[in-house]
Amino acid sequence: MYDAIHESTSNAKKSSSYILFFLAKFHKKTILAKDLTSLRAKKWERLKSSTIPLSEKCVAWRMYHSCLINYKIANLMSINSDTLCPYCYIDKSDCRHLSFCPNTKTFFEYLWKFISKSGIVLEQKNRLFGYSKPAHVNDIIFIAHNILYRRFLFNINSGNLDYDLLSKFRSRTFEFISQQSSMAKFNADILSFLNYWNQGNGLFSFMNNEIIFDLFILSDDS
Numbered sequence: 182m183y184d185a186i187h188e189s190t191s192n193a194k195k196s197s198s199y200i201l202f203f204l205a206k207f208h209k210k211t212i213l214a215k216d217l218t219s220l221r222a223k224k225w226e227r228l229k230s231s232t233i234p235l236s237e238k239c240v241a242w243r244m245y246h247s248c249l250i251n252y253k254i255a256n257l258m259s260i261n262s263d264t265l266c267p268y269c270y271i272d273k274s275d276c277r278h279l280s281f282c283p284n285t286k287t288f289f290e291y292l293w294k295f296i297s298k299s300g301i302v303l304e305q306k307n308r309l310f311g312y313s314k315p316a317h318v319n320d321i322i323f324i325a326h327n328i329l330y331r332r333f334l335f336n337i338n339s340g341n342l343d344y345d346l347l348s349k350f351r352s353r354t355f356e357f358i359s360q361q362s363s364m365a366k367f368n369a370d371i372l373s374f375l376n377y378w379n380q381g382n383g384l385f386s387f388m389n390n391e392i393i394f395d396l397f398i399l400s401d402d403s
């Protein structure tokens with residue numbers, strides 16, 4: 182009988198023991214800083230400072246460490262998959278292919294444009310780990326991870342490929358920023374919200390206690 186946990190664990194052993202660490206229960210005070218660094222777990226500080234919900238952080242975390250279901254596992258589970266990426270037909274067992282598939286080129290071009298609109302200049306494009314700061318850039322990248330994973334789930338559940346990455350990303354980001362502004366209003370702390378989002382620069386404005394999104398993030402003309 183196929184055992185997804187042991188399968189993914191044995192695969193991970195080939196490159197590192199990281200997944201064992203991920204699956205283990207531990208008290209964080211028992212982990213030494215040097216071990217965190219050697220396990221690449223320093224990157225989790227980017228997740229920690231992100232404000233996306235925990236369930237979405239979990240997907241981003243699993244994307245970091247290649248422990249999401251992939252097309253090969255879906256095939257073994259007799260779900261709609263012939264083991265190949267249905268967009269580029271490459272045989273990749275690493276789920277991080279979801280972020281690096283050639284098919285996502287347009288999506289990431291839009292994403293970098295989206296981030297640059299918010300006044301952030303990125304010298305390198307990091308699709309996987311995000312950046313040490315600012316946190317709102319990582320929010321955008323982690324939302325992208327979630328949308329790519331949702332597309333994968335849509336693919337294997339429906340057997341179809343017609344998932345609109347851009348519009349799904351836009352609507353989730355729109356919803357996320359709107360929820361944050363509502364919480365900020367509720368907590369009477371709009372200032373922190375605006376500081377977090379670099380005053381909404383290029384993405385939205387905040388007038389008369391309402392958030393107004395820039396046409397760029399609402400339009401297909403990207």
Ligand SMILES: [Zn+2]
Nearest residue numbers: 266268269282
């Ligand atoms: Zn692909």
